[in-house]
Amino acid sequence: MAKDLLFEIGLEEIPARFIRAAMEQLKERTEKWLESSRIRHGEVQAFATPRRLAVLVKDASERQTDxxxxxxxxxxxxxxxxxxxxxxxxxxxxxxxxxxxxxxxxxxxxxxxxxxxxxxxKGVESASLLAEGLTGIVHAMTFPKNMRWGAYDFKFVRPIRWLVALFGSDVIDFEIAGVKTGNVSRGHRFLGKETVIQQPSQYVEALREQYVIADVKERESLILKQINHLAAEKDWTIAIKEDLLEEVLFLVETPTVLFGTFDPSFLNIPQEVLITSMREHQRYFPVLDKDGKLLPYFVTVRNGNAEHLDTIAKGNEKVLRARLSDAKFFYEEDQKLKIEDALAKLENIVYHEELGSVADKVRRIRQISDALAAKLGAAESAKVSRAADICKFDLVTQMVYEFPELQGTMGEDYARLAGEDEQVAKAVFEHYQPRFAGDVIPSTEAGSIVSIADKIDTIVGCFSIGIIPTGSQDPYALRRQTAGIVQIVLERKLPIGLNDIFDIAIQVHENSRNLKLSEGELRITLYEFFGLRVKRLLEGSIRYDVIDAVMAAGYDNIVSVVSRSRALADTIASQENFKTTVDSFTRVGNLASKAGAAVLDPALFSEAAEGALYEAWQSIHLPYAKALDSGDMTLALSLLSGMSDAITAFFDSVMVMADDEAVRGNRLALLAGVDGDMKSFADFGKLVW
Incomplete structure (x- = not known):
C-alpha cells in the first residue's frame, strides 16, 4: 500500500534570489532521506512561492522495505x-x-x-519515521543568510509561520520553532485565506482557489504567456532578461502582467540608463520597437489579480517618474564634470591598500598598454594611450555610483560628449569586455589592448601580494579576467606570447613598488594559472589526453596550442593507422631522453637507415617550422607523420645503443634532433589509445 506525502513550510517572504535553490534543496534532501529510510516512492515534486517551500511525494510506501x-x-x-x-x-x-x-x-x-x-x-511503518525525518530535513537545510526569531536558537531563511505535513489524510505530528504541523495552508496574503488540505494530491488546486499558483513552471508559463500576448497586441518587443524573469517569478504568487508609460522626454537620456533604472530599481521589463529602440512604456508583473490595473499602473508610473528624474539629474550633472577633473578624483579612491589608488592602477594600465601596443605594432598607439588614460574616469560619476553596472557604458557616452575620438570612447566601454563567459571581446584595437592591460594588471597585482584563488574562493574574479585575456588573444589572433604579457606587467609593477614574490616565482605561478584556463577552454571540444600532449609542448602561444590541439584531434579521428605513427614517435622520444650532450655528426653514420632518417628529417625541418609559424598545424603534423616509415626502418635495422660510445651518442643525437621537432608540436607519449 502507498500514500502521497505532502510537506509545506510556510514562511515570511523569502528573498527571491534564494528561493529556487531552497526549493531544489528541499526536494533533494527529501529524496535522499526517503532512500536512506528504505521508503519506496514515486515522483517527487517541489513547489515554491515567496511564502512557502513544499514537496509532494507520490505513492510513498506505508512500510519500509525489509x-x-x-x-x-x-x-x-x-x-x-x-x-x-x-x-x-x-x-x-x-x-x-x-x-x-x-x-x-x-x-x-x-x-x-x-x-x-x-x-x-524487518521494515517498520513509514508513519513512525516521518516526523523525525521531516524535522531533520528542515534542520539540515542551509541558506546564504539565516534568521533567528523569538527566543529560539533555531535558524532558517525566514521565520516559519505554518507547517503542513500530511501522509495521506493523516497529519504527521511534530513541531518546529513553536509551530505545530497541521493540514491548514494559507492562500495569497491579500486575496486568499486559509485552506484545509484534505489530501496531498489536492494541494495545488486548493492553493489555486486561494490565488496561489504553487507550481513554479506554471507560474513562469503564465507570466511569459501574458507578456507575449501583450507584445503581440501592441506590436512591441518586450525585452525579457532571464535573471529579471527569475526574480519576478519568485516575487509573486498570482502573476498578472500590466503596462504603464513614462514621459517621452526621458528618452533623451541614454537608453541603457533608462533600462538599467527600470530593471534594477523597479523590476520592470523595457519595451522596444522592432529596431531595438526604447519606447516610453514599461511592463511589470503584479502579485495579484486583474482588478484595478489602471490604478496599479498609475502608481508604478509615479514611482518610475521619480526614478527617471533622478537618473536625468545625475546624467546632466555628470556632463558638467570635466574628464581631467574626474581623473584627479581617482587619486582619492583606494583600489587596494597594497596596490595604491585607482589613479595608480590607471597609470599602470597606461604603461602596460603602451608596451603592449609597441610589442604588437599597434596602428593607433596614440588612441591606445588616451583610452588607457581615461578608461576609469566614469567611476567618480554620480550615474556609476548609483548604477555600478553602468561603468564603461557611461564612460563611453561621456567621453563621446566631451569630444574624445570615437574609437577612444568606444575603448572606454570595451576595455571591460569580455565581462563574463560567452561575452563578446572588444571590437577595437585600443579596446583589446587596454582590456588586456587592465586585466593583467589586476592579476599580477593580486598574485604579487599573495591573493591567489584557491578552491571556489576568487573575490577579485581573477579566473574570469584570465579567461578574458585568453579569449581576446585567441579570437583576435594576437601575435604575442603569455610570457611577453607577464614580462611587461611584472616590470611595470616592479618599477612602482616592491613585490612579495620573486619575479621568477611570480612568472611560474602566472604561467601555471593561465595554463588551467587554456585547458578549461579546450576541454569542451578536445579529449583530455590530446590536451595534455599538446600543452606539454608549451602554451605560451595560445593561438598555436588551440590550433595544434584541433589538428591532432582531427588527425586521430580521421586516420585509423595514426596509432602506428604515434608509437614510432614515442619510441623516438624514449631514446632521445638519453642523448645528453651528444652532438650529431652525419659523417659517423654507418647504416643506410641512419642516413635515410636524417634526410627525411632534414627535408621536413624547415617546411615544418614555417608551417608552425604560419599556423597551418594540419600541414605541420602531416610533415611530422611523413617521417614515420623512416623511423620504423631505422629501428628495424639500427642498434641504437651500440657498444661504440661515439656511434651510440651520434644515433641518440639524431633521435634527439627528430624528437625536438616532435616535442615542439606535442608530447605524443601522453596520448592514450
Missing part, C-alpha cells in the same frame, strides 16, 4: 577454538549483528574461510 544482508565476521581459525566451540570473537560478532551462532555459515574468500551472518531487518 532488508537481508550478509555480514562477514572473523576467519574460521579465529571463530572456532581447538575444541570446536565458538570463540569469544565469534560470540561477540553474533551479538553485534543480533543473530544466533547457529545461523553462521562459512565461505571462502581469498583462500581463507570466514564466518558469515545473514542479518534480517
Amino acid at each position: 532488508v537481508s544482508e550478509e555480514v562477514k565476521g572473523p576467519s574460521r581459525k579465529i571463530a572456532l577454538g581447538e575444541d570446536g566451540a565458538w570463540s569469544k570473537a565469534a560470540l561477540g560478532f553474533a551479538r553485534s549483528q543480533g543473530v544466533s551462532p547457529d545461523d553462521f555459515t562459512f565461505k571462502e574468500l581469498g583462500g581463507v574461510e570466514y564466518i558469515y551472518a545473514t542479518k534480517n531487518s
Whole structure:
C-alpha cells in the first residue's frame, strides 16, 4: 500500500534570489532521506512561492522495505577454538549483528574461510519515521543568510509561520520553532485565506482557489504567456532578461502582467540608463520597437489579480517618474564634470591598500598598454594611450555610483560628449569586455589592448601580494579576467606570447613598488594559472589526453596550442593507422631522453637507415617550422607523420645503443634532433589509445 506525502513550510517572504535553490534543496534532501529510510516512492515534486517551500511525494510506501544482508565476521581459525566451540570473537560478532551462532555459515574468500551472518531487518511503518525525518530535513537545510526569531536558537531563511505535513489524510505530528504541523495552508496574503488540505494530491488546486499558483513552471508559463500576448497586441518587443524573469517569478504568487508609460522626454537620456533604472530599481521589463529602440512604456508583473490595473499602473508610473528624474539629474550633472577633473578624483579612491589608488592602477594600465601596443605594432598607439588614460574616469560619476553596472557604458557616452575620438570612447566601454563567459571581446584595437592591460594588471597585482584563488574562493574574479585575456588573444589572433604579457606587467609593477614574490616565482605561478584556463577552454571540444600532449609542448602561444590541439584531434579521428605513427614517435622520444650532450655528426653514420632518417628529417625541418609559424598545424603534423616509415626502418635495422660510445651518442643525437621537432608540436607519449 502507498500514500502521497505532502510537506509545506510556510514562511515570511523569502528573498527571491534564494528561493529556487531552497526549493531544489528541499526536494533533494527529501529524496535522499526517503532512500536512506528504505521508503519506496514515486515522483517527487517541489513547489515554491515567496511564502512557502513544499514537496509532494507520490505513492510513498506505508512500510519500509525489509532488508537481508550478509555480514562477514572473523576467519574460521579465529571463530572456532581447538575444541570446536565458538570463540569469544565469534560470540561477540553474533551479538553485534543480533543473530544466533547457529545461523553462521562459512565461505571462502581469498583462500581463507570466514564466518558469515545473514542479518534480517524487518521494515517498520513509514508513519513512525516521518516526523523525525521531516524535522531533520528542515534542520539540515542551509541558506546564504539565516534568521533567528523569538527566543529560539533555531535558524532558517525566514521565520516559519505554518507547517503542513500530511501522509495521506493523516497529519504527521511534530513541531518546529513553536509551530505545530497541521493540514491548514494559507492562500495569497491579500486575496486568499486559509485552506484545509484534505489530501496531498489536492494541494495545488486548493492553493489555486486561494490565488496561489504553487507550481513554479506554471507560474513562469503564465507570466511569459501574458507578456507575449501583450507584445503581440501592441506590436512591441518586450525585452525579457532571464535573471529579471527569475526574480519576478519568485516575487509573486498570482502573476498578472500590466503596462504603464513614462514621459517621452526621458528618452533623451541614454537608453541603457533608462533600462538599467527600470530593471534594477523597479523590476520592470523595457519595451522596444522592432529596431531595438526604447519606447516610453514599461511592463511589470503584479502579485495579484486583474482588478484595478489602471490604478496599479498609475502608481508604478509615479514611482518610475521619480526614478527617471533622478537618473536625468545625475546624467546632466555628470556632463558638467570635466574628464581631467574626474581623473584627479581617482587619486582619492583606494583600489587596494597594497596596490595604491585607482589613479595608480590607471597609470599602470597606461604603461602596460603602451608596451603592449609597441610589442604588437599597434596602428593607433596614440588612441591606445588616451583610452588607457581615461578608461576609469566614469567611476567618480554620480550615474556609476548609483548604477555600478553602468561603468564603461557611461564612460563611453561621456567621453563621446566631451569630444574624445570615437574609437577612444568606444575603448572606454570595451576595455571591460569580455565581462563574463560567452561575452563578446572588444571590437577595437585600443579596446583589446587596454582590456588586456587592465586585466593583467589586476592579476599580477593580486598574485604579487599573495591573493591567489584557491578552491571556489576568487573575490577579485581573477579566473574570469584570465579567461578574458585568453579569449581576446585567441579570437583576435594576437601575435604575442603569455610570457611577453607577464614580462611587461611584472616590470611595470616592479618599477612602482616592491613585490612579495620573486619575479621568477611570480612568472611560474602566472604561467601555471593561465595554463588551467587554456585547458578549461579546450576541454569542451578536445579529449583530455590530446590536451595534455599538446600543452606539454608549451602554451605560451595560445593561438598555436588551440590550433595544434584541433589538428591532432582531427588527425586521430580521421586516420585509423595514426596509432602506428604515434608509437614510432614515442619510441623516438624514449631514446632521445638519453642523448645528453651528444652532438650529431652525419659523417659517423654507418647504416643506410641512419642516413635515410636524417634526410627525411632534414627535408621536413624547415617546411615544418614555417608551417608552425604560419599556423597551418594540419600541414605541420602531416610533415611530422611523413617521417614515420623512416623511423620504423631505422629501428628495424639500427642498434641504437651500440657498444661504440661515439656511434651510440651520434644515433641518440639524431633521435634527439627528430624528437625536438616532435616535442615542439606535442608530447605524443601522453596520448592514450
